[in-house]
Structures are given as C-alpha cells and as structure tokens.
Amino acid sequence: MLGKMAKETEVVVVGGGIIGSATAYYLARAGKDVVLMEKNELASGSSGANAGLTSTTWCPPGPLLQMSMASLKEYDYFSQELAWDIEFERCGRFTVCETEQQFEEMKPFVEVRNKGGNSLRLIDRNELLELEPNLSPSLFGAVFAPNDGHVNPLYAVYAFADAARELGAKIYEYTEPVAINAEHGCVKAIATNKGEIKTKYIINACGIGAPVVSEMVGLKIPIIPNREQMLVSEEMPPILNRVIINAGYMKDVQPTGLGDSAARKKSTQTVGTVCNQTKKGNLLLVGVNDFVGEDERTTFESFPAISEGILRVLPILRTYDVQIIRSFAKFYIYTPDQKPILGKVDGLEGFIMASGVNDYGICFGPIIGKLLSDLICIGETTIPIDEFNLSRFG
Amino acid sequence: MRIIDHPILGRIEPERTIRIEVDGKMIEALEGEPIAAALVANSMRLFRFTKKYNEPRGIFCAIGRCTDCVMVVNGIPNTRTCVTQVEEGMKIETQYGSGSIR
Numbered sequence: 001m002l003g004k005m006a007k008e009t010e011v012v013v014v015g016g017g018i019i020g021s022a023t024a025y026y027l028a029r030a031g032k033d034v035v036l037m038e039k040n041e042l043a044s045g046s047s048g049a050n051a052g053l054t055s056t057t058w059c060p061p062g063p064l065l066q067m068s069m070a071s072l073k074e075y076d077y078f079s080q081e082l083a084w085d086i087e088f089e090r091c092g093r094f095t096v097c098e099t100e101q102q103f104e105e106m107k108p109f110v111e112v113r114n115k116g117g118n119s120l121r122l123i124d125r126n127e128l129l130e131l132e133p134n135l136s137p138s139l140f141g142a143v144f145a146p147n148d149g150h151v152n153p154l155y156a157v158y159a160f161a162d163a164a165r166e167l168g169a170k171i172y173e174y175t176e177p178v179a180i181n182a183e184h185g186c187v188k189a190i191a192t193n194k195g196e197i198k199t200k201y202i203i204n205a206c207g208i209g210a211p212v213v214s215e216m217v218g219l220k221i222p223i224i225p226n227r228e229q230m231l232v233s234e235e236m237p238p239i240l241n242r243v244i245i246n247a248g249y250m251k252d253v254q255p256t257g258l259g260d261s262a263a264r265k266k267s268t269q270t271v272g273t274v275c276n277q278t279k280k281g282n283l284l285l286v287g288v289n290d291f292v293g294e295d296e297r298t299t300f301e302s303f304p305a306i307s308e309g310i311l312r313v314l315p316i317l318r319t320y321d322v323q324i325i326r327s328f329a330k331f332y333i334y335t336p337d338q339k340p341i342l343g344k345v346d347g348l349e350g351f352i353m354a355s356g357v358n359d360y361g362i363c364f365g366p367i368i369g370k371l372l373s374d375l376i377c378i379g380e381t382t383i384p385i386d387e388f389n390l391s392r393f394g
Numbered sequence: 395m396r397i398i399d400h401p402i403l404g405r406i407e408p409e410r411t412i413r414i415e416v417d418g419k420m421i422e423a424l425e426g427e428p429i430a431a432a433l434v435a436n437s438m439r440l441f442r443f444t445k446k447y448n449e450p451r452g453i454f455c456a457i458g459r460c461t462d463c464v465m466v467v468n469g470i471p472n473t474r475t476c477v478t479q480v481e482e483g484m485k486i487e488t489q490y491g492s493g494s495i496r
Contacts, residue, residue, distance in 0.1 A: 134495075234461075234472055235445070237492040281445075281492045320470055320495060 006170050008198040009033045011376065012190050014177055014213055015205035016040075017047030018153060018362055019354050021160035022369030023203055028167035030377045035197055036161065036169055039176035039209070043157035046207045046361060049330035051230060051276045051284040053243060054363040055093055055148040058250055061116020064339070066383045068360070069117065071367035075151060078366065084159035086152055087279045092242040093148035094132060095250055096139045096313060102247045103140040110143055120145050134239055134316045143247070150243055150276050153362045160369075180216040180351075187350030201376055203352045208294065208331045210341075210355035217348055221341065222393050223356055226332040227295065229288045229302040230274075234323045235281035244313060246273040273309035283322070285310050289332070298327045332359040342368060342388040343375065352376070353390050396427070396435040412482040429475035429486060430456065430463050441465050441475060445491035465489045 013024045016038025024036040038044070054072055059065035072090070079088040097103040103122075110120045121144045128142050129135060161171055172194065179191040180202060189198045204213045211221040249272025274286035288302040303324065311318055333356055335341060341356035354372055357364055371381040399405045410425040416438060423432035430453050433441065439452045441463050454462035458477035467473035467486050471493025475486070 235492050237471060237494045239495060316495070321473075323472070 005172060005175070005192075005195050006035055006197055007195075009035045009170070010199065011035070011201040011203065012037065012197055012199045013203045013205055013354075014190075015045075015207065015209070015354075016042040016157070016161070016171070016173065017045050017205065017207055018043075018157050018160070018365030019047075019207075019357065019368050020203075020205035021157045021164065022365040023205055023354060023372050024169045024171070024369075025160040025164040025167070026369040026373035027376065028164045028169040030373050032373075032376065034164065034169040035199070036164065036171045037175040037177070037192065038171075038173050041173050042161050042171070043154050045209075046330045046333065047157050047365075048154050049328050050153055050228070050362055051274060051286050052087075052150050052153045052278070052362060053093075053148075053245075053274070053276060054088070054151055055145065055243070055360075056118055056363075057093055057095055057113075057120060057143060057145045057148055058360075059113070059116075059118070061113060061118075063383050063385065063387065065113065065116050065118060067367045067371075068363055070370075070383065071364050072147065072149060074366035074370060075149070075156075078156075078159070082159040082163055084155050084162065086155040086159050088149060088151040088156070089279075090147050090149040093145045094128065094135075094242055094244050095143040095145070095247050096128070096135065096244060097141050097143075097247045098139060098312070100140050106141075106143050106247060118145070119147065132241055132244070134314060135244070136313055136315050139313065148243065150278075151362065152278065156362070156365070160365075177213055177216060180213075182217065182348060182350075185347060185349055187348065199350075201350045201352060203354050203372060205354040207333050207355065207357075207361070210333070210353070214353075217345075217351055219345060219348075219351075219390065220393075221353075221355065221390070222336055223341075224291065224334045224336075225294055226334045226359075227290050227292050227329050228286065228332055228359075229290075229298050229306070229327060229329040231285040231303065231306050231324045231327045233283035233285065233317075234325050236277065236283060236320075236322060237281065238277070239283070239314070239316065240275060240277040244273070244275045246309065246313060249273055271305050271309060273306075273313050275310060275314060282325075283317075285324075294331070296329050296331065298329045302327060333361070334358050336393070340364065340368070340388050341390050342372070342385045343390070345390050396424070396431055412480060414480050414482075414484045414486060416486045417488055423480040425482075426479055429465070429467065429473075429478050429480050429484070432480050433475065433486075440488070442489035443491070448490075466493050469495075471495070 010033040027034045056068040124141045181189040208225040214221045270289040276284045335356040421436045463475045
C-alpha cells in the first residue's frame with residue numbers, strides 16, 4: 001500500500017476473498033466509496049484453496065437456487081468483461097451414482113429442483129459413458145447439470161479486486177480491524193492496525209474469521225469451520241469434459257434440501273470424490289472433510305483416502321500412472337442450517353453480514369456482492385435474503 | 395556416446411543390446427539403461443515441446459525431478475525418460491504439450 005490509508009469512506013468491506021472482492025467491485029461500480037481490507041493477502045483464505053466449483057445442482061428450490069443461478073449468470077458476464085481470464089466455463093457437472101439405491105434417490109432429488117427452476121437430468125449408465133468416456137462403467141448413472149461450471153477462484157478474486165480498484169475502490173492488504181466504533185446504534189468508524197477509517201457501513205466478509213469481527217460489536221456468529229483437504233495432480237491432457245462429484249459426498253457435505261441435514265453434523269469425517277480438471281490440465285481431487293477447529297494442516301492419510309474414491313470413479317488415472325504433486329487444505333464455513341448469514345443486523349445500523357457460505361462461497365460470491373450492493377444503494381434486493389438473516393439464530 | 399565404465403557406479407555388465415522405437419524409428423539401446431541415455435547415445439536430444447510456447451526440451455536435471463525429459467512411452471504421457479529403463483520393443487514418442495490419451 002503506497003501512501004497513507006484513507007481516513008474516511010462510505011463502505012468498508014472486511015475480508016479479501018471472493019465475497020469481499022466481489023462486493024467491493026459491485027459497490028464501486030455503483031459509485032460508492034469503498035475500502036476493502038484483508039488481514040493477509042487477497043485470496044489467502046478459503047477462496048484461494050478450493051476446487052473452484054460453481055454449481056446449482058445441490059441447491060434446494062427457493063432463494064438458494066435463485067442465487068446460484070443468478071451468480072452463474074454474473075460469472076458469464078464477467079468472463080467476458082474482466083481484464084483477467086478467470087477461466088470460468090459452464091462445463092457441466094455429473095453427480096455420479098455408485099449404487100442403484102443412490103440412482104433411485106436422485107429421482108425425487110431432480111424432480112424437486114427442476115420444479116424450482118433448475119434443468120437437471122437423470123441419465124443412465126450408457127448415456128453417462130457416452131458423454132464422459134473415461135468414467136468407470138461400474139457407475140449406475142448420474143444427475144447431469146449441463147449448466148453448472150467451474151472457475152479459477154484465485155483469478156476470480158484478483159479480477160474482481162483489480163476491477164474494483166479501477167473503479168476507485170481502495171484495497172489494503174495486511175490490514176485488519178482491531179475495534180469497531182459505533183454511536184447511538186450506528187456504525188461510525190473501524191479501527192485497524194494501520195489507523196482508523198470513518199465509515200457508514202461495515203461488511204463482514206471474513207470466512208472463518210467472521211466471528212472475530214462480529215465479536216467487536218458484541219455479536220455471536222454460529223460458524224463451524226470444516227477443514228477440506230484436496231489433492232492436485234500433474235498436468236494431464238484432457239481427461240474430463242465436466243466436473244465429477246459422487247452423490248454420496250454431496251448428501252453428506254451439502255444440503256439435500258430434502259431434510260437430511262443432520263447427517264452432516266453427526267459425522268466427524270467425510271470422505272468424498274470430486275474431480276475437476278482445470279484449464280491448465282491439473283486434476284483437482286477432493287476430498288476429506290474434518291471438524292478440527294482451525295487446524296489447517298494436511299494429513300498423510302488423506303492421500304489414500306481421496307485416491308481410493310477417485311480411482312473407483314476414474315480408473316483411467318491408474319492406467320496412465322497419474323502423479324499427485326501436492327495437497328492443500330482450507331476451511332468451509334459451516335452454519336448450523338447450511339444457509340448463509342447475510343444482510344443487516346438488529347441493533348447496529350450499518351453492520352452487514354456476508355459470511356457463513358458453507359461450501360458454496362466461490363459460486364455465490366458474485367451474487368452476494370450484487371445483492372449487498374443493492375441493499376446498500378437502493379435498500380432492497382432482487383432475491384429475498386431475509387431467511388439468511390443472523391437474527392434467525394436467536 | 396554413453397558411459398559404459400563409471401568410476402563409482404561400475405561397469406554395465408552384461409552389455410546386451412535391445413531395440414526400441416522412437417517416433418517410428420528403431421534404435422539400439424543397452425538393456426537396463428534409462429531411455430534418455432539411449433536417446434542421447436543415438437544423438438537424439440529433443441524430447442518434447444512445451445505446452446504454452448512450443449519450446450523444445452530435453453535432459454535437464456537427469457535425476458527425475460524437473461520433468462523436462464518427459465515423453466510419451468508406450469502410450470503413457472509425462473513419463474520421465476531419465477529414470478525409466480528401456481525395454482525390448484518399447485515405443486517412445488516426442489510429447490507435445492501434455493500429450494493425449496487414447
């Protein structure tokens with residue numbers, strides 16, 4: 001950061017991940033004075049360590065499905081508009097069924113979501129292998145979401161941040177809040193390790209750090225970090241056309257919308273199978289999920305655990321002697337009901353929550369940015385976010 | 395040109411010659427030596443072309459760490475030729491970018 005930090009602004013966005021950078025962009029585009037602050041470097045949190053998936057498949061009908069579909073449309077626009085190539089592609093997703101039972105369970109799953117506006121298709125083994133020849137013939141079929149996609153999450157954050165900066169936003173890295181000053185129930189200023197900024201709005205877009213910021217105004221945020229480990233393979237020639245995820249993982253980790261969210265909290269460890277081939281050719285192989293507080297270390301055991309599942313679904317990786325070059329881990333930001341925590345808070349005018357995005361932060365980043373920008377600029381949002389208010393936790 | 399008698403690793407014994415195919419051309423190799431050694435002994439130095447800018451690559455570290463020397467061997471791309479031993483009838487091809495499968 002060159003020169004002195006701004007002393008006054010209209011909106012301070014705390015947290016330099018996908019939510020923060022996208023929100024700063026939309027606000028700057030709407031003409032607001034914005035400061036984006038990040039305690040480390042942009043995308044150094046969960047936004048920089050994930051598989052870059054953007055999916056509508058799991059979303060139950062209602063605002064979540066509307067938001068995911070709208071967010072993908074925003075990504076469509078940005079893949080043309082931003083100066084960076086964020087490698088966004090509507091490559092499609094297969095949620096593969098490894099058992100006949102899973103295949104049967106996916107019938108109502110697809111029906112419910114299509115009634116809510118999605119366009120999923122349940123396809124059988126033959127069609128699946130025709131569309132994705134490298135998958136194992138032992139699979140029973142899959143839910144096909146032709147419009148789901150993937151993106152390079154790092155580039156997406158950098159692209160939004162650069163675009164925000166061009167539009168006048170000020171971005172400060174290695175800057176973190178130490179206190180928030182409020183008077184008469186209104187946000188007045190935010191004190192940081194680099195000085196104080198007078199502001200009207202503060203947006204809490206910190207991932208697992210959201211409770212720390214909310215504590216500064218006496219608010220408790222019920223966020224549970226869930227560590228996800230994933231593997232990265234060497235660059236491969238094109239092996240996959242679409243993102244692959246196994247239906248079993250999705251039910252454990254992501255809300256089915258059919259009421260079975262308790263399963264997620266009971267298991268302390270979940271092992272799943274997700275394979276996403278990046279534009280460069282590396283395969284991102286997910287993953288092992290654990291509730292281990294804020295321990296972001298990777299474990300040796302995750303290698304065989306993840307590999308077993310992947311090889312069941314993509315046996316070709318064994319044939320071609322594919323090598324794993326590294327692994328990494330970061331956090332999902334789980335909330336007790338798997339819904340995000342968005343919007344204004346009771347009792348403190350100007351403080352806005354933008355966190356608790358569970359495992360769909362990369363997908364929802366743009367739309368959350370847009371909705372919160374609308375909330376601040378025109379007082380209402382095109383998709384209702386009342387059910388995501390913090391007050392629901394009592 | 396190859397090292398037959400090394401001061402530390404000793405002598406290659408027995409010196410059995412086998413034939414391997416490189417980009418359709420049959421060449422002679424010593425049984426048990428790395429593919430890269432056979433290629434260099436046959437004056438072949440260009441092993442692959444990079445993905446982004448199509449630049450030529452050959453041996454660099456020669457100890458299996460840098461992946462400069464990778465080629466498509468028996469259909470498998472990204473095979474490190476400096477640490478993979480030759481076999482009779484092995485099929486080796488110049489790799490372009492990440493290669494292809496099938």
